[in-house]
Amino acid sequence: MFDTVLIANRGEIACRVIRTCRRLGIRTVAVYSDADADAQHVRLADAAHHIGGSRPQESYLRGDAIIEAAKQSGAQAIHPGYGFLSENADFADAVEAAGIVFIGPHAASMRKMGSKAGAKELMQAAGVPVVPGYTGADQSPNVLAHEAARIGFPLMIKAAHGGGGKGMRIVRVLDEFMANLESCQREARNAFGRDRVLLERYVSRPRHVEIQVFADTHGNAIHLNERECSAQRRYQKVLEESPSVVLTPELRKQMGEAAVAAARAIDYVNAGTCEFIVESNEDGVPTGFYFMEINTRLQVEHPVTEMVTGLDLVEWQLRIAAGEALPLAQEQVRQDGHAIEVRLYAEDPEAGFLPGSGKLERLHLPQSDQHVRIDSGVVAGDTVTIFYDPMIAKLIVHDIDRPTALARMRDALAQCEIGGPKSNIEFLERLVRHPAIVQGTIDTAYLDRHLDEFMPDAQIDRGLLVAASTAQLLAQEQAARDVAAASTDPTSPWAIADGWRLGHAGKRDLAFLHRGERLLVSAHGSGGDYRVDVDGATVEVAGARMADGTLSARFDGEGRRFAVDLDPQRTVAHDGRRRLRLEPVGVYRRDAGAAGDGGNRILAPMPGRVVVVKKAAGDDVQAGEEVLVIEAMKMELSLKAPRDGRIAEVRATAGDFVDADAVLVLLES
Structure with missing residues (x-):
């Protein structure tokens, strides 16, 4: 086992790895950006190294700075967490070249599976069912538009590199294809540094089921059963659970074997996740499954698997990276009870889930025990910044069966309170009581189709x-x-x-x-x-x-x-x-009314960076027409004209950082 491990990440995953290392007697080294100087992962680690500015490109995406920090600290291994450089094969190669162990798969495996396009082609060659689509290297807009017309609509544009719902769009008619392609490529380029996309047919009534796999350097490979992540909003998972309510024993066996076969085919080592779409008929009965992608890293929802198997997957990662064999054989993997995870975010569901930022003036979460687990990278008094994902905590519950686990989750959510930035707690409380969740019938598009059913009541009780x-x-x-x-x-x-x-x-x-x-x-x-x-x-x-x-x-x-x-x-x-x-x-306080000229201004809804300015002074615009795009918390936000009119002044240019409520565009009166 290692003496010292550097964690090349931040937030709750960095804190999670630190706690496992501490239990195993391993010294930990954190890295941090300007914005994270006072972050919890910095405070928890045995040592911490500053690696750059607040933007990910200036810090957590700088492999050279991370490797240098590992050398200076004497770390024998680097744990990449998830996101940032965790699926970057060049970084994995550079780590190994520096004489440091990369806690994850080999770069060669990552190159095969880190691209959604390459993974799909590999699975197709191996006989694993895949969704019809286009994964070609020719990324010219005309070729992509031609392939889109061939596949048919609706279809999905997906960033070939990356995950987490970034760089994904559903296109329903050809006329909307080019605008969505441009936005998807730009978001992928900003999030992952590469803008290659793939196209695939959009499956109706899909269920999202993923299989956790592990493999070691001794030729052993197993799976740790499945997680279902069908409750999604705009491709972002909002509830994960294990076991899946939709899988039959036969289908579970088939998908587990397919996931292990995929790992063996590329000489996979360490933790990975095979993601599948399960297609169902109108009665909700599964009719087949399609390979989507393999994430060559630990997943955000890995605690769900840990709760039902009783295993520490980070410990498994560390032991396998140190050359040990898998601790269990396939038949020894247990599935005990039911586990559910939701994520508490600083966001405003009633404003289109606009990410929030600011100081956590109050943060009350349930106490962890045998049934409830909290994974968080912040405490009360910390700040949710504009530079990173606005997740505050993961709330995971476990009990003997699904109905009891859902009851545990409702009780745990009732104990949560967040003061400062707005949060999604009320949205989650309605989610875990909704019939589509309770009855286990939700598909990946349900939330987007019926989002109003999950919004808080307008009428005060x-x-x-x-x-x-x-x-x-x-x-x-x-x-x-x-x-x-x-x-x-x-x-x-x-x-x-x-x-x-x-x-x-x-x-x-x-x-x-x-x-x-x-x-x-x-x-x-x-x-x-x-x-x-x-x-x-x-x-x-x-x-x-x-x-x-x-x-x-x-x-x-x-x-x-x-x-x-x-x-x-x-x-x-x-x-x-x-x-x-x-x-x-105060009883006698009188609140100022609205300024009355909101129809003449386009304001920044939150702090962020201007990505694109599409209009100039003197241009005519129509109500709802996109004028600017800003990026905040790894998301692109489209800012549109509030009414028909002519632009009088544009006060921002691409690359500018702007504050919340800053006036970006003025329309003529």
Whole structure:
């Protein structure tokens, strides 16, 4: 085994590798960019080396700087994590040439499988079923358009190098092909440094099932069963689970054997993932499977496999890289219970899942135990930057069967709270209760077709609002008692926060902001007994008590419990199924209205880099026409004209870094 390992990555995967190395007594070395100087993986490692600027091209994609850091630190091996250089064959070669062990497959295997086009051709030659398409080297637009017409629509354009949903587009008619091709190539070039694409027929009702494989240098190769990742939005996985609900024992055996055969065919070593599309009929019965790609690295969703097999896949990677044989034979791999993973992101689902950034003012996640696991690279007080993926944490649960695991996930999500940038928690809570998930019928396009079914309710739940208000009333009274206790006259009647006034019953007003809307609540009473008025309706609250973050009371005679999270910036109430997040504000505060000229401006929705400016001053534009493209958090965002008009001024050029809400384009009035 190694004495020292350098982790050529960041975030939760770097923290994950560090924890396994620490358990095995291996010293760890982290690398970091300017933006990550105070990151958790830097704090957890035994040593850390600065390798460059904040942009990935200036740091985590600089193989020379990473290798130099490994030499200076005395590391015998480099773990690439996932993303960045993890599937870069040139980097793997350079690591080996430097006399350092690359913890992953050989560069020769990566070159065969690192290209989706090459992998597809190899599988086709080996007799593995593949989706009809085009994987040729001729990437001229005219040839690609001709091949697209031959394959037929709908079809998918996919970056030949890379993954994670980047550089992928569905095209439904020929007229839309060129614009999508240009965008896909540009996104692939920015994310992976190469813009080659492949085309393939778009399979209707597809299920995404992947097989985890491992192989060693002694000729052994096995699979660790499957993960299903069919819940996707724009090709980004949002829920992963094992075992798959769609596979029959026969189909599982066929796919496992195909994955192992693929690994053997290219002399594969270490961890890899064979990804397949499973095609189903209208009744959801599988009718066959097609090879998609092989990811020559550890996957983001590997904890799902670890939970059902009881194995540490990072430890397996380290041992195999050190020359040891696989710890188990195929028949020894167990599948125990059911595991599910979701990813908590700093993003705004109601704004098209726009990635967020900023300081994590509050981060409350469930405690890890035998049923719940948290993989995260941040803690409260850390900053989600614009330069990298906005994932905050992975939440993984495990139990004896799928229904129980889903119940565990719902409970775990209810305990999560993120303050600062917006998050996808409410989206995930609706996801894990949706019939398509509960019944196991979801396909990879379902979320995109029915996204409105997963969005939070626009209407505020009165019960949650009354619960949040009750908790605020109790907190105000407790704060008054605390102040009085610390004063020179602790029994003063002026220290009672019951709203009493001479000549009439006490009235207390509360004000909140909810998604920009101002809410006013009035209450009479004190000490846990209140009459709460909301929108002309009155709710009688009796016996209200707060203990350990739980509010219990009788509401109009019905006993109920709510989880309530209070701090000066927010009040969050949760009834076990839904949450209501409010911002307490002054009762007499008046919020400024909109500026009124939003139709004349195009603003940056978040900090980012301008990739393309398609229009100039004096150009005419139509409503919805693309004017600029910015890149933020590894995603391209298209900024469009808010109305028909003529451009008066363009305030950005390609390559500029812009702040959130910066005015990029002005239209003539």
